[in-house]
Amino acid sequence: MNKAIIVTGGAGFIGGNFVLDWLATSDVTVINLDCLTYAGNMENLASLEGDARHIFVKAGIGDSVVVRGLFEKYQPCAVVNFAAESHVDRSIHAPEDFIQTNIVGTFRLLEAARNYWNTLADEDKAAFRFLHVSTDEVYGSLKKDDPAFSEENKYEPNSPYSASKAASDHLVRAYHHTYGLPVLTTNCSNNYGPYHFPEKLIPLIITHALAGKPLPVYGDGQQIRDWLYVVDHCRGIRRVLEAGRVGETYNIGGWNEMANLDIVHIVCDLLDEFRPREDGKSYREQITFVTDRPGHDRRYAIDATKIEKELGWKPQETFQTGIRKTIQWYLDNPEWVANVQSGSYRDWVEKNYAERG
Ligand code: NAD
Ligand code: DAU
Numbered sequence: 060m061n062k063a064i065i066v067t068g069g070a071g072f073i074g075g076n077f078v079l080d081w082l083a084t085s086d087v088t089v090i091n092l093d094c095l096t097y098a099g100n101m102e103n104l105a106s107l108e109g110d111a112r113h114i115f116v117k118a119g120i121g122d123s124v125v126v127r128g129l130f131e132k133y134q135p136c137a138v139v140n141f142a143a144e145s146h147v148d149r150s151i152h153a154p155e156d157f158i159q160t161n162i163v164g165t166f167r168l169l170e171a172a173r174n175y176w177n178t179l180a181d182e183d184k185a186a187f188r189f190l191h192v193s194t195d196e197v198y199g200s201l202k203k204d205d206p207a208f209s210e211e212n213k214y215e216p217n218s219p220y221s222a223s224k225a226a227s228d229h230l231v232r233a234y235h236h237t238y239g240l241p242v243l244t245t246n247c248s249n250n251y252g253p254y255h256f257p258e259k260l261i262p263l264i265i266t267h268a269l270a271g272k273p274l275p276v277y278g279d280g281q282q283i284r285d286w287l288y289v290v291d292h293c294r295g296i297r298r299v300l301e302a303g304r305v306g307e308t309y310n311i312g313g314w315n316e317m318a319n320l321d322i323v324h325i326v327c328d329l330l331d332e333f334r335p336r337e338d339g340k341s342y343r344e345q346i347t348f349v350t351d352r353p354g355h356d357r358r359y360a361i362d363a364t365k366i367e368k369e370l371g372w373k374p375q376e377t378f379q380t381g382i383r384k385t386i387q388w389y390l391d392n393p394e395w396v397a398n399v400q401s402g403s404y405r406d407w408v409e410k411n412y413a414e415r416g
Contacts, residue, residue, distance in 0.1 A: 063088040063135045067120050067168065068142030070095055072255050073192070075103035077141065077293045078113065088112045090133050092126070093142065094119040096156075097403050102395055103254045121164040123171060130175035137188040137300060138172055140165065143224065146258060147196070148411055150220035151353055161223035162230070165191070169234045176240055190243045190300050191231040195285070195312065196221035197246060200356035207285075207360035208246075210308050217354050228308075241305040245296055248312040248361045252289035252381065253388040257399060258407060260319065261286075261382075264326045265389045266396055268342040269334065274327070275412055278351030280320030283358040287313035288381035291374040298372045309370070312361025315378045320346075325378075329386050349415035 066081075068074040069091035078089050088111075093099045095117055107113040114133075118125040120142045129135075142164065144150065144157045172189050179187060198208040199215030214229075216222040234240040255262040264274050295311040303309060327342035336342060366372045376384070389396060 062086075063090055063133045064137040064139060065090045065092055065129060065133070065135045067092045067138070067140045068099070069093055070099035070101055070103055070115075071141060071145070072098070072103075073250055073289055073292060074141035075100070075254050076252065076289045077139065077296060078104060079106065080290060080293045081297070082107065082110065082112055086112060087136075088114065088133075090129055090135060091115045092118060092120065092129065094122075096144070097407075098145065098256050100254070100256075100399060102398060119160070119164060120168040121159065123167050126168060126171040127174065130171055136183075136186060137190065138168070139190045139192065139296065139300065140168060141192045142168075143227075144220065147218050147220045148258075148352060149407070150218055150223070152410070154219035154223075157219050157223040161220075162226045165227035166230055169230060169240070173234060173238055173240050185241070188241050188243060188300055188305075189231070189234070190245065190296065190303075191228065192296065193228050193244055193246045194221065194224050195246050195248045195310065195359045195361050196356065197225040197228055198359075201358040201360055203358065205358075207312075207362035208310060209362045210246075210310055210365055217356055232306075235306045243299050243303045243305065244308040245299055246308060246310050246361075247292050247295070248285035248287050248359060250287055250289040250292050252385050253392075254395075255289070255385075257396065258404065258411075261322065261326065261385065262389065264323050265330070265386060266400070268327060268330050268345060269389075272345065273347040274323055274342070274345045275347055275349045275415065276320055276323055277349060277415075278355060280323065280348065281318050282355060283316050283318050283360070284322075285312045285359055285361050286315050286317060286322070286378055286381075287311065287374060288376035288384075291376055291381075294375070295366060295372045298370045299366065302370050304369070309366045310361045310363055311366055311372075312363045313374050313378065314361075314363065316358075316360050317378070325382060326386065329383060333386060333390060349412065
């Protein structure tokens with residue numbers, strides 16, 4: 060077994076941040092397996108060009124031949140599985156890809172990992188880890204005064220996306236229980252930060268505001284999410300990989316519940332400060348309330364006590380510091396924004412928002 064890890068989905072938002080963060084502090088080679096869907100972007104990894112510690116492989120996690128070959132060739136000590144279809148609204152319009160990647164893909168990746176793991180010597184077998192990156196959405200929706208999700212909450216997924224992630228979590232659990240594969244699962248809340256694809260709430264609001272477009276708020280805007288700066292999530296995953304107990308799941312969150320409308324107001328107010336509109340009015344003027352997401356979960360909240368107590372992880376950014384960094388990053392990277400807003404991105408925005416009136 061080598062000092063290499065396979066990271067899947069490492070050209071996406073969180074996976075890309077993870078790879079950059081990993082290689083900033085470690086010389087363990089990253090085999091980055093990503094099939095580059097609309098959400099995958101090699102520009103996220105531009106700073107690694109020519110870096111021999113980063114090996115990019117363009118293929119899907121469901122491509123068993125390629126994946127088996129990677130295990131054989133690189134003999135990795137761990138897999139960190141980020142690859143997924145990740146956007147709830149897209150899962151409502153077209154669920155099929157979610158089933159294929161999140162369920163079938165994860166199953167095939169687990170099979171390849173299990174076959175490889177069975178060939179290892181005892182010591183390497185014990186050291187190997189399969190870390191599956193999942194979401195708080197598998198727990199369903201909380202009522203206003205419910206306690207935050209702990210690892211003991213039952214699974215009650217409500218969207219095709221969260222149902223497909225829940226299915227993948229169950230497969231990961233079963234591969235440990237049945238075959239002994241040393242797995243770990245993390246369930247995290249909403250991330251934000253650099254390289255966030257601008258069809259998700261925060262980067263959509265920033266980019267639409269700057270472009271003078273309407274800022275679409277679904278329903279009454281009082282849905283609550285817990286927000287975590289992406290680099291804090293990456294650090295949490297590393298900590299679980301290093302020291303998490305095999306077979307366990309760890310919730311990761313920012314202790315930062317906020318209503319969507321409050322998020323939109325904060326983004327507008329910071330843009331008013333950083334890049335005021337030419338007419339002197341606030342970006343809040345661009346807010347429009349649009350038809351709600353079908354089956355929209357009302358509230359998510361994460362109880363991160365377990366990872367904090369067991370593994371000593373805590374978020375380093377508050378929302379106030381993280382959102383300022385994020386907005387500054389989008390202001391500093393207009394080319395990245397322009398390049399991801401390709402034809403297919405524009406098609407999606409037209410489709411999603413035209414239907415909302
Ligand atoms: P993303 O959509 O930005 O990126 C997904 C990446 O996976 C892309 O690079 C894409 O090309 C790649 N990919 C998709 N299908 C693939 C396949 N079949 N084989 C290989 N690569 C494939 O997603 P993200 O927001 O970075 O989320 C990453 C992971 O974290 C997902 O598993 C998601 O469920 C989970 N998660 C996300 C959040 C969040 O707030 N974004 C929060 C908690 C958990
Ligand atoms: O909770 C973790 C999840 O967070 C991850 O598992 C998902 O991969 C990730 O996409 C994210 O899901 P959400 O559905 O919470 O994220 P999104 O950015 O799409 O929406 C955040 C909230 O904002 C949600 O309540 C819907 C609302 N929203 C979203 C968009 C795109 C709007 O009001 N207007 C919008 O235009």
